[in-house]
Amino acid sequence: ETAKPVEPAQPTAGMQSLKSARFLQLQSESVTYPEGYKSPNPALNQGGKRQGRNYDKEFLMQFQEVFKEKPSVDWETRVKETIGSDSADSARPQSAR
Amino acid sequence: EMNGEPEKMPNEQIVTVFDDPEHFNVKHPLANNWTLWFTKPPSGKGDNWNELLKEVISFDSVEDFWGIYNNITSTSQLALKSDYHLFKTGVRPEWEDPQNKHGGKWAYQFKEKKAVDIDHAWLDVMLGAIGETLEDEDDGEVMGVVVNVRKGFYRIGLWTRTVGKPIPGGGEGSHAGGKGRSTEEGKAILMKIGKNFKKTLQLKDSEQVEFSGHTDSAHAGSTRAKAKFVA
Secondary structure (H helix, E strand, O other): OOOOOOOOOOOOHHHHHHHHOEEOOOOOOOOOOOOOOOOOOHHHHOOOOOOOOOOOHHHHHOOOOOOOOOOOOOHHHHHHHHHOOOOOOOOOOOOOO | OOOOOOOOOOOOOOOOOOOOOOOOOEEOEEEEEEEEEEEOOOOOOOOOHHHHEEEEEEEEEHHHHHHHHOOOOOHHHOOOOOEEEEEEOOOOOOOOOOOOOOOEEEEEEEOOHHHOOHHHHHHHHHHHHHOOOOOOOOOOOEEEEEEEEOOOOEEEEEEEOOOOOOOOOOOOOOOOOOOOOOHHHHHHHHHHHHHHHHHHOOOOOOOOOEEEEHHHHHHHOOOOOOOOEEO
8 A cells, every 4th residue: 555665775794794793702712814814913912801802903904805894784874974975975176265 | 683692602613704704703802892983074054063073883893893994984085174083982082071081192293184194094093092002901091093184284193091190080099090000100101102103103203293181272272282292
């Protein structure tokens, strides 16, 4: 009787993995990263309250090209509402006033 | 139901995002939860600060950070008078916040806007914050980092809980703001953080970062308050 609702966008596999993944226990679990990927610098993580959660820049930068999933299906709308309508435009020149 | 926290199985195989960016089952926890905030440029119609300062999103893992960073407007594309703030969750990026009001900030102004890769500099500072390489474990000073986009400059700041002195209600201990941390120790910790900040920004020795207390800035009515320390 009513107009057919628009099918809501489905989360991607990557978005779902991000939600369901558990935290690594960095002090008790040993992780073998695939070849070519470095572990966090162990010198930063000598015990303590941070529980191995110190990460050097080199380790963190490895994710930049690997994980590009948007946080949620409505992310672009949220960014637009929060940061403004020209958020997605890349090369718009700014008028200096 | 995808939201459940799966029990760790004895023989579970660990799959990181590097193994499979679509089907991973572990992520890298951060030592703190962080919230990204954005200040919209004023419209010129008398809008108040509270309407301009917006919470964007909170996160607690390395993977979440990159999902956000890779899908948000870069600093170099923001309009003039915009700011990004990355603060520990629960701390508003304002000096009036109870956790900030006895603190201060290290800051550096890039006066030659065309000469700096501000996106790179801001990313490096955010990585220093979330990776906890700006301070040592027990320093307890770092509250957040901020980038300001202005007509004549970019500025990056690192906010600290104290100005190196005990704070009201800070207790007896040797943590930041406690009476057990002497003024000399407090200053030494802030200086070390300032040097880390400068190194993270990859500044030259001749380029100085400056520290000032928030209330000094507020009383001076501008950011021209006298710097207390330089590094």
